[in-house]
Amino acid sequence: KAGVTQTPRYLIKTRGQQVTLSCSPISGHRSVSWYQQTPGQGLQFLFEYFSETQRNKGNFPGRFSGRQFSNSRSEMNVSTLELGDSALYLCASSWGDRGPGNEQFFGPGTRLTVL
């Protein structure tokens, strides 16, 4: 069974631009969660999508948004990029409907650098 895939693996953008990251979950998984990882703040939860609906949201500004498609693939968009948005962005998939048993499986991440 294929794991979680993320594209692209690396991105370099300049301040003010926008970026879209993609995540394909494990086949059959309906939940996709996004995390931002920086050396200073560690791993922080951005949002979770389940069956094309945002189900949970972390404490990030509205510049960070996402969506999920009917095949469970998810995209995350960041508009008006700032230097502080440079980070490793990880997505994780799970079944999504098994309560606390929803073990998450992580992708390799997208490394975003904002210049």
Place this chain on the structure above:
Amino acid sequence: KQEVTQIPAALSVPEGENLVLNCSFTDSAIYNLQWFRQDPGKGLTSLLLIQSSQREQTSGRLNASLDKSSGRSTLYIAASQPGDSATYLCAVRKRSGGSNYKLTFGKGTLLTVNP
């Protein structure tokens, strides 16, 4: 608000040594706790998942314990090897509303095992 702390932030040991990584959390009302490994620039690999009703879990040279009432978990690595060098993260899962559950991560312990 759930906070997860990992001590030490970094640890360097000679090959063959047994070691313990610590994780503490402020809200003991968790459903489970998960230990992950992260290699540089890569995603997270799940190592052990302990349900709140369990005291410990073992996988090969790894043993994780959980004391929910005191808000502590330890990851014991026996006979460490250079290939164990990585960042180890713990994360706790707690209900975030309705049937939703959220993972909160510690900032990790960077382990270096010297040959």
